[in-house]
Amino acid sequence: MDLSDRDLALVAVLADGLPLTERPFADIGIPIAMPEDEVIARIAAMTAAGVIRRFGVIVRHRELGYSANAMAVWNIPDERVAAIGALLADSPEVTLCYRRPRRLPDWPYNLFCMVHGRDRACVETIIKQLSLQHGLGGFQHAVLFSSKRFKQRGAVSGKVA
Amino acid sequence: MDALDRRLLDEFQRAFPLSPRPYAVLGERLGVAEAEVRRRLSLLQGQGVVSRVGAVFRPHSVGQSTLAALAVPDFDVERVAAIVNAFPEVNHNYLREHVTNIWFVVAAESVERVRDVLDAIHAATGYPPLDLPMIEDFHIDLGFPLQWT
Numbered sequence: 315m316d317l318s319d320r321d322l323a324l325v326a327v328l329a330d331g332l333p334l335t336e337r338p339f340a341d342i343g344i345p346i347a348m349p350e351d352e353v354i355a356r357i358a359a360m361t362a363a364g365v366i367r368r369f370g371v372i373v374r375h376r377e378l379g380y381s382a383n384a385m386a387v388w389n390i391p392d393e394r395v396a397a398i399g400a401l402l403a404d405s406p407e408v409t410l411c412y413r414r415p416r417r418l419p420d421w422p423y424n425l426f427c428m429v430h431g432r433d434r435a436c437v438e439t440i441i442k443q444l445s446l447q448h449g450l451g452g453f454q455h456a457v458l459f460s461s462k463r464f465k466q467r468g469a470v471s472g473k474v475a
Numbered sequence: 476m477d478a479l480d481r482r483l484l485d486e487f488q489r490a491f492p493l494s495p496r497p498y499a500v501l502g503e504r505l506g507v508a509e510a511e512v513r514r515r516l517s518l519l520q521g522q523g524v525v526s527r528v529g530a531v532f533r534p535h536s537v538g539q540s541t542l543a544a545l546a547v548p549d550f551d552v553e554r555v556a557a558i559v560n561a562f563p564e565v566n567h568n569y570l571r572e573h574v575t576n577i578w579f580v581v582a583a584e585s586v587e588r589v590r591d592v593l594d595a596i597h598a599a600t601g602y603p604p605l606d607l608p609m610i611e612d613f614h615i616d617l618g619f620p621l622q623w624t
Contacts, residue, residue, distance in 0.1 A: 329529075335513070336499075364536075369529070458573045
């Protein structure tokens with residue numbers, strides 16, 4: 315789906331979320347002069363096309379008691395990374411799973427998973443189980459727990475109308 | 476947080492009603508008034524539990540982004556984090572336990588602009604960022620199942 319300028323204008327005003335008003339789709343359209351029915355139709359079309367992956371209540375894990383999160387990374391041979399990535403992404407505890415480039419010599423890892431849990435021990439257990447279940451014990455690996463959040467915002471970079 | 480809050484958090488992470496009065500639809504499903512739904516969501520947002528009601532976009536469907544990281548000695552972390560945060564193109568920034576310890580996402584309208592921001596962060600902090608753009612996305616985001624204890 316190619317996004318039009320009007321789609322991008324809508325994306326930009328959506329970055330801060332829908333207002334909690336009676337007619338939120340009407341209200342969010344006001345600054346970009348887009349009527350309510352068009353706002354709804356464009357969100358529906360972007361959702362159907364997969365540009366919007368989900369639309370709804372976006373929760374913050376940490377404030378809900380999922381205070382621990384770690385980025386688990388592995389160095390997987392290129393020919394196997396897609397298959398292993400798909401397996402890891404299927405686990406409910408894995409909230410993101412991406413392949414990224416290695417940056418040698420500083421950064422040898424090419425598979426990245428985010429894991430959230432109630433505490434550090436939970437997250438460590440989940441990652442160990444994933445490693446056992448998928449036979450990842452032989453690959454170079456690191457677990458990067460987050461110790462502080464400096465910034466979290468839902469912004470996407472739309473072209474601002 | 477009571478049962479109504481939990482249902483609001485759990486049941487509407489996806490398939491949010493795209494109708495003119497969506498909070499009224501939520502209210503009907505939960506058996507409460509529209510105004511109560513809006514009041515509760517507003518309180519949850521005030522507490523920081525709800526980030527927003529909105530869209531999660533597929534990476535790179537709108538603009539470009541990268542995950543970047545800096546290896547910064549402990550004494551300099553707060554200064555560098557503040558500099559990184561000040562860039563409007565930075566939308567997540569975490570300290571992580573590793574030699575490469577400051578991790579952030581840079582999002583902008585083009586690959587060139589993302590690259591410019593990384594260069595500017597390098598110049599402003601004195602540390603060269605690792606640029607780790609997504610090559611392949613394996614995850615299908617269905618929201619996050621909450622387990623209430």
